[in-house]
Amino acid sequence: MSSSSPTPAEADLRTRYDELVARSPQGSIFATSWWLDAVACDRWRMHTVEKGEELVAAWPTVVRSGRFGPLHLGARLTPFLGPLLPPGEGARRRSREVEAVELLLEGIGPYAHLEARCNPAFDYWTPLRWHGFTQTTLYTWRLLELSDPEEVFQVFGEKVRGHIRAAEKRGLVVEPASLGEFFELHERRAEGHTARNVTPLETVERIDAAAETRGSRDILVARDEEGRARAGCYLVHDSRFTYYLMSATDGEVRGSAALVVLEAVKLAAKRGTGFDFEGSMLPRVEPFVRSFGGVPTPYSVVRHTPSRGLRAERALKRTVRGLLPRT
Numbered sequence: 001m002s003s004s005s006p007t008p009a010e011a012d013l014r015t016r017y018d019e020l021v022a023r024s025p026q027g028s029i030f031a032t033s034w035w036l037d038a039v040a041c042d043r044w045r046m047h048t049v050e051k052g053e054e055l056v057a058a059w060p061t062v063v064r065s066g067r068f069g070p071l072h073l074g075a076r077l078t079p080f081l082g083p084l085l086p087p088g089e090g091a092r093r094r095s096r097e098v099e100a101v102e103l104l105l106e107g108i109g110p111y112a113h114l115e116a117r118c119n120p121a122f123d124y125w126t127p128l129r130w131h132g133f134t135q136t137t138l139y140t141w142r143l144l145e146l147s148d149p150e151e152v153f154q155v156f157g158e159k160v161r162g163h164i165r166a167a168e169k170r171g172l173v174v175e176p177a178s179l180g181e182f183f184e185l186h187e188r189r190a191e192g193h194t195a196r197n198v199t200p201l202e203t204v205e206r207i208d209a210a211a212e213t214r215g216s217r218d219i220l221v222a223r224d225e226e227g228r229a230r231a232g233c234y235l236v237h238d239s240r241f242t243y244y245l246m247s248a249t250d251g252e253v254r255g256s257a258a259l260v261v262l263e264a265v266k267l268a269a270k271r272g273t274g275f276d277f278e279g280s281m282l283p284r285v286e287p288f289v290r291s292f293g294g295v296p297t298p299y300s301v302v303r304h305t306p307s308r309g310l311r312a313e314r315a316l317k318r319t320v321r322g323l324l325p326r327t
Helices: 008-023 033-043 093-108 149-155 158-169 179-190 201-213 256-271 286-290 308-323
Strands: 048-051 054-058 061-066 069-073 113-117 134-143 173-176 217-223 229-237 241-249 274-276 295-304
Touching (some): 008 033, 033 061, 048 093, 149 256, 158 256, 173 256, 179 201, 217 256, 241 256, 256 274
Parallel strands (some): 069 113
Antiparallel strands (some): 061 069, 113 295, 173 217, 217 229
C-alpha cells in the first residue's frame, strides 16, 4: 500500500478490506491493514475480489522485485497470511472458495514466485494445486477452551506444572513490562543466533506502536525477588486468539518461562479468546510448547515458482551449498 495519504477511494477500500478480515474464517490480526503497514510498510498489496459493492475475497502479499519477476511473500512476525475467503457453510461452500481462489490468482497476475503461510482455517488448497502449487503441512499448538483457567492448568503436563510451582516458590512474579525491557531480554536470548533469525528492533517498534494504540498487545515478564527479568513474552490478540508472538528467557531460573505462559493463558481466558503458541516445530521448542496440553493444529504453506530462471538459480545455489564443507 502507498505510504502517502490515501485517496477517499483507497481509504474506502482499506475499510472494506479490514471488514473482510474481521468476518473471513481465515482472518486474523496478521492480515489487517494496520499490521501489514507496520511489518511491510508500502511493500504489501491487498489483491482483492469484488462483486458489485461487496469485497468478497483478498490475498494480501508482501511484494519484492526479482530479476525474474515479482516475488510475493510473507513478512516478519506474521505467522499467517494467504487467501481470505468469504464466510458461510452449506453445500456450495467449496464452490465459492474455488471461485474466489481462481479470481484471486487472476488478480495477482504473473509472478516469478508466490509463497504463503496460510491461516489454519484455509483447509482446502486443491484449486491451488491445479495451478501448479505445492503444499507443506506445518503445525501450531492451540488451547481452544479457556473458560476456566484453573482447569486449564490441570491440562498442562505434570513436568511443566512442577516447574511453575518451583518458580513460584522461588519468588518469581509475572507482571507487565515495557517493550525496551522485553527486547533487551530477547536480544540476550538471541546472542549466538545468526543475524537472519533476529527481527530488527525498528520492526518491533512499529508493531508495538500500532498494536498498543489499538489495545491489541500485552508484554509480560517474570521477575525474581531482586526485580530482574528472567523470562518474558510479547502477546498480540484479535477477537479469536491471543498469539504468543515472541518469547525470551535467560535460562537461569527453571520454570520462569512456563510461569509467563500460565499468566499469558490467563489473560487470554479473561479476554475470551483461544491461545495460539504460534508453532513451533523446532526440535528444541516443540516439547516445551507441547507440554501445555494444547491441540496440534495444521496449517498449509503453499508455494509456486513458475519462473524457469528462478528455479534454475535456486537449484544451482542448492548444489553449491551441498558442495561446500560443513562448518
